[in-house]
Every structure is written in C-alpha cells, then in structure tokens.
Amino acid sequence: MPITLTVFEASPDRGRGLARDMQVRWALEELGLAYDVRRVSFAAMKQAEHLARHPFGQIPTYEDDGLTLFESGAIVLHLAEHHVGLLPVDRNARARAIAWMFAAVSTVEPPIVEWAMARMLERDTSWFAARLPMLEDRVRTRLAQLADRLGEAAWLEGDFTAADLLMVGVLRRLERSTMLPEQPRLLAYIARGEARPAFQRAFAAQRALFEGQRQQPC
Numbered sequence: 001m002p003i004t005l006t007v008f009e010a011s012p013d014r015g016r017g018l019a020r021d022m023q024v025r026w027a028l029e030e031l032g033l034a035y036d037v038r039r040v041s042f043a044a045m046k047q048a049e050h051l052a053r054h055p056f057g058q059i060p061t062y063e064d065d066g067l068t069l070f071e072s073g074a075i076v077l078h079l080a081e082h083h084v085g086l087l088p089v090d091r092n093a094r095a096r097a098i099a100w101m102f103a104a105v106s107t108v109e110p111p112i113v114e115w116a117m118a119r120m121l122e123r124d125t126s127w128f129a130a131r132l133p134m135l136e137d138r139v140r141t142r143l144a145q146l147a148d149r150l151g152e153a154a155w156l157e158g159d160f161t162a163a164d165l166l167m168v169g170v171l172r173r174l175e176r177s178t179m180l181p182e183q184p185r186l187l188a189y190i191a192r193g194e195a196r197p198a199f200q201r202a203f204a205a206q207r208a209l210f211e212g213q214r215q216q217p218c
C-alpha cells in the first residue's frame, strides 16, 4: 500500500496551496516518495470513518504501513526523522531545526491564523475594528522577530530543512496581506521556498484537484 494522505475534496482556499496537506505533499516531494490521496468532503470529515483517523475531524491525515497520523507538523517530522534530507545530521543542528518546526506551528502560526479567522468570520461584529489592529500587531511582532533571526541567511538552520518547509507554509497564509512586504527578508525567504521544484510539484498536485471547480468564498 502506498502512502495515503486525506485531503479536502474541495478546498475553500481556491487552490492557493494553503490547506495543510500542502506541507505534507511538499515533504513527500522533497524526499521523492510517492503517495495517493483520499479526498473527503466537509461532511465526511466529521463522520466516524474519518474521525478514527483524525480525532478533530480535519485534514490532513497520513497512512503508511499500519501507521495513521494526524497533525501536519507531526507528519512532516515523522517523514524527516525516517528519511534522509530534511533534517541536519549533526545532533545539535537537528535539535535546533526541530525547535524551529515547533516554532512554526506553535509560535508563528497561531497569531496568523487568529488574524485570518477574524478577518473571515468577525467582519460584521461590533468589535472587529478595535480588535484587528491588536491582531495585526501580534503578527507584526512575530514577523519582525523571525526576520531578525533569519538575517541574511537563506534558511533557518544551515541548508533547507523541514523547519523551512513548515515556516514557509505558515507564512504563505499572509501572502495577500500588507504585513509581509514590511519584511523583505521574509518575502525573499518565501520566494526561495516556493522556487523549489518539490514545492512546485506539490502545489500543482494540490491545485489540480480544484481546477475547473466552482470557487467558494474563503
């Protein structure tokens, strides 16, 4: 049985590569591993069959050789741990790269998602105008800190690692915001990630599922 990912049947991101199976696809492409996809509808994601794979009824999930995993970061870490190419060999560098993987999903992503969700779901509320600047400040703080630490380096820990894969994936959620252009180093960092052939193959594979489908509002 090949590796199988569960992905959106019809992603609300309109094929922009923001659904989190993108990170897993990208890691698989970097490692040269083939995979199949199982497409699930929003309704099916909440049914028992999918909940057995994912306790929160979300995508992505990963299945291989009797192992079922959820959480995109954990799946990418699993792949990086078991194949050569996405984590440094040196123990300390490897530990630092893994710290950056956690930073991507647990320190940088939450304020970005909170900002994005507020813009999507709270626009018509009485508090939106007051809350938005606070949410943007939180994102800006993280972007500035990340850009400072990245400095003139191409990647977070030596060569490209799974940490960059997750971090670029998280930052891409801001691609249409005015906050990213305030950090040219991060813009260039994202562009380096997106220029990788493995990213492009993963993006094209995800997008192909949605081509020709009616676009839905995000």
Ligand SMILES: N[C@@H](CCC(=O)N[C@@H](CS)C(=O)NCC(=O)O)C(=O)O
Binding pocket: 018, 019, 020, 021, 045, 057, 058, 059, 060, 070, 071, 072, 073
């Ligand atoms: N932390 C999780 C987040 C998973 C997640 O939010 N998945 C979204 C798609 S990117 C989803 O399934 N949304 C539909 C829902 O929550 O009902 C991960 O990185 O895998």
